[in-house]
Amino acid sequence: MKAAGMMPGWLSKRVVIQLLFFMIALTVFPFLYVNYQARNPCQYALGTDGCVSGMNYVKNTASGSSVLWKNRLAFSKEHAQLQGDKGASSKLWNAWTTKQWKQKVDGFSALFQTLMKKNLLKPGWKALCLGAREGQPVMALRENGVQDAIGMDKVPFPPLVMYGDIQKQPFPDDVFDFEYSDVFNLVQSPVYFLSEIGRTLKPGGIAVLHVPCDITDKVNDFTSFSCTGSHLLKPLDTIKGLHVERLETVGRHVEMVLRKAYNSVAASLPKGFSTDDAWHASRNCSVLHQKLQAIANAEPLIVDEPRKPWLTLKQNIKNIVYLSNMIDISYHKRHIYVDVGARNYGSSIGGWFKKRYPKQNQTFKIFAIEADTSFESGYRNRKDVTLLPYAAWLQNESLMFGDSRTGDPSFKGAGMGRIQPVVQITGNLEDGKSSTYSKETQHHFKSVQGMDFSAWLLRTVSPHDYTVMKMDVEGTEFDLLPKMFDTGAICLVDELFLECHYNRWQRCCPERTGKYEKTYSDCLQLFETLRTRGVLVHQWW
Numbered sequence: 001m002k003a004a005g006m007m008p009g010w011l012s013k014r015v016v017i018q019l020l021f022f023m024i025a026l027t028v029f030p031f032l033y034v035n036y037q038a039r040n041p042c043q044y045a046l047g048t049d050g051c052v053s054g055m056n057y058v059k060n061t062a063s064g065s066s067v068l069w070k071n072r073l074a075f076s077k078e079h080a081q082l083q084g085d086k087g088a089s090s091k092l093w094n095a096w097t098t099k100q101w102k103q104k105v106d107g108f109s110a111l112f113q114t115l116m117k118k119n120l121l122k123p124g125w126k127a128l129c130l131g132a133r134e135g136q137p138v139m140a141l142r143e144n145g146v147q148d149a150i151g152m153d154k155v156p157f158p159p160l161v162m163y164g165d166i167q168k169q170p171f172p173d174d175v176f177d178f179e180y181s182d183v184f185n186l187v188q189s190p191v192y193f194l195s196e197i198g199r200t201l202k203p204g205g206i207a208v209l210h211v212p213c214d215i216t217d218k219v220n221d222f223t224s225f226s227c228t229g230s231h232l233l234k235p236l237d238t239i240k241g242l243h244v245e246r247l248e249t250v251g252r253h254v255e256m257v258l259r260k261a262y263n264s265v266a267a268s269l270p271k272g273f274s275t276d277d278a279w280h281a282s283r284n285c286s287v288l289h290q291k292l293q294a295i296a297n298a299e300p301l302i303v304d305e306p307r308k309p310w311l312t313l314k315q316n317i318k319n320i321v322y323l324s325n326m327i328d329i330s331y332h333k334r335h336i337y338v339d340v341g342a343r344n345y346g347s348s349i350g351g352w353f354k355k356r357y358p359k360q361n362q363t364f365k366i367f368a369i370e371a372d373t374s375f376e377s378g379y380r381n382r383k384d385v386t387l388l389p390y391a392a393w394l395q396n397e398s399l400m401f402g403d404s405r406t407g408d409p410s411f412k413g414a415g416m417g418r419i420q421p422v423v424q425i426t427g428n429l430e431d432g433k434s435s436t437y438s439k440e441t442q443h444h445f446k447s448v449q450g451m452d453f454s455a456w457l458l459r460t461v462s463p464h465d466y467t468v469m470k471m472d473v474e475g476t477e478f479d480l481l482p483k484m485f486d487t488g489a490i491c492l493v494d495e496l497f498l499e500c501h502y503n504r505w506q507r508c509c510p511e512r513t514g515k516y517e518k519t520y521s522d523c524l525q526l527f528e529t530l531r532t533r534g535v536l537v538h539q540w541w
Contacts, residue, residue, distance in 0.1 A: 105140050107136075108136055108137045109140040109143060111140075112144050117328060118330075119327050122146075123144065124145065124148070125148070125176075126148045127141050127146050127180070128150060128169075128171075128175075128179045129161075130152055130153075131153055131183030131186070132152060132160070132161045133151075134157050135151050137151065139160060152166055166183070167188070167192040169199070173199055174200070174201070175201075175202065177205050178205065178207070178208075180207070181207075181208075185212065191239065194242060194258075195239055198258075201260040202260065204259065204260060204292055205259065206258070207257075207258040207260075208257055208258075209258070212253055213252050213254065236258075242258050243463070244256065244463070245258060245463065246331065291494075291534060291536065294326045297321060298536060298538070299320055299321050301539060302316060303524065305504075305520035305521075308505070308507075309504045317540075317541060324357070324358045324359065328360070329360050333464040334464070334465040335362045336461055336466070336467045336468070337364045337469075338369070338469045339353070339470050340369045340392050340471045340472070341392070341470075341471065341473045342368035342370040342375075342387075344375045345375075345378040345379055345382055348472075349366060353468075364468075366384060367385075367460075369453075371389060373446075388451070389449075390451040392450075392451065392476070393476070396451055396452050399447070400448075453483075454484050455487070457489045457492055458488070461492045467492055467494050467495075468493075468495045469497070470496075470497040471496065471498050472540070478518060490533070491534075493535060496530065497537075498527070499541060500518075501515075502516050502519050503518065504520065527539060
């Protein structure tokens with residue numbers, strides 16, 4: 001007989017089972033809710049401005065948060081809650097209050113400050129940290145003025161780090177100005193990882209990867225890796241539009257700086273410029289954000305044709321805003337100055353570049369390209385200058401070099417220093433017409449050796465160098481520059497001082513010169529195109 005007040009056995013089992021299910025629900029449901037929030041940060045961010053339509057991207061715009069971010073030494077659970085993440089786990093709260101977490105933030109902060117000094121990172125940029133762990137790099141970015149920064153990892157730490165696969169970013173194209181990661185050696189597919197960086201970076205955007213030296217893990221075949229960084233370049237061979245800006249050893253890491261190609265909108269081009277598909281693809285220059293800003297801050301072009309160019313253009317030199325006064329050039333591997341049409345040493349190398357160009361205490365390797373042999377003697381004792389006694393041209397071939405000191409009327413238009421192929425001087429032209437120069441005049445031309453200038457530049461200069469060029473080639477610029485664009489050689493030039501030759505008014509008499517066919521409008525269009533394509537060019541005299 002059952003004791004009074006005792007429950008039946010079947011009822012007791014039901015109560016135990018229901019209680020067990022209730023306990024499980026209390027444990028599991030909050031975990032699932034927090035995990036859902038981590039995967040969908042736009043569901044819990046404070047306000048409506050914290051989310052970008054179409055992607056899981058969080059901006060910490062909570063009122064007063066900037067003060068709390070700076071006061072991370074005093075972080076507590078209450079502080080963490082005020083950051084706008086009511087559902088953050090105790091694991092994150094505890095992490096924010098540790099000394100180790102602060103030390104890691106300080107380490108990343110020092111790194112990002114170095115990148116800022118090199119103009120590879122700027123306050124106000126939109127930034128993404130891939131494999132951001134507990135959010136230390138994101139915090140460091142925000143403390144250095146990059147407030148629009150977010151991290152992404154498979155282990156989320158909202159609001160600093162959102163959930164996501166770094167090999168399959170949940171963002172649209174061309175979103176970020178800057179991306180950083182130090183887990184490249186851990187990703188399963190380096191190609192997918194780099195491809196996603198290239199896709200989500202804005203044109204001209206920067207990515208910085210840090211990879212530890214002496215890697216022993218075999219996640220993605222870094223089995224015998226050293227600080228040379230050669231293995232890092234292999235995956236980039238298959239990725240278009242993402243180029244290595246710099247690769248060097250920093251402490252016990254290899255630092256790789258990548259930039260995304262800048263594909264500008266097609267602009268109206270001067271006569272002679274190619275407009276085929278290749279122009280808009282692989283031959284486009286990759287232009288850093290800092291370079292675009294420098295071009296925007298450069299002196300304005302002289303739009304109206306000057307009546308006295310020998311005065312206006314010469315005076316304009318005082319208005320020139322030099323690139324090396326706007327950016328840091330110290331991190332470049334080499335510093336190079338190329339004077340195309342150099343004439344004598346004192347003309348522009350000794351008379352201008354050596355004395356006036358701001359070099360930031362860097363030593364420049366100087367090349368002088370001058371075909372006129374009468375100037376050779378001035379370079380014999382100049383050990384700091386490499387003289388190339390050739391004419392900058394489209395290919396390696398013999399040319400005729402004009403000497404305008406003749407009095408023959410038929411020589412008008414040749415001009416001193418102007419080069420032309422031999423057939424245009426001595427033989428029949430392709431259109432069936434004969435040369436305009438008489439046999440008596442032809443002896444005023446000198447035979448010189450022309451060199452493929454674009455090919456030489458591609459062999460001599462690398463993207464890691466800082467290259468300044470002055471070009472004064474008596475009208476041949478309308479031949480050389482299209483070739484330089486077509487081959488990509490122009491992308492190696494950081495700053496160009498160009499004298500454009502046109503049928504300008506003369507000082508001697510009230511008429512235009514007959515030496516050149518181009519007009520001032522052609523020259524202005526050339527300068528505008530160069531700047532549009534990412535070349536900081538100055539009108540030179």
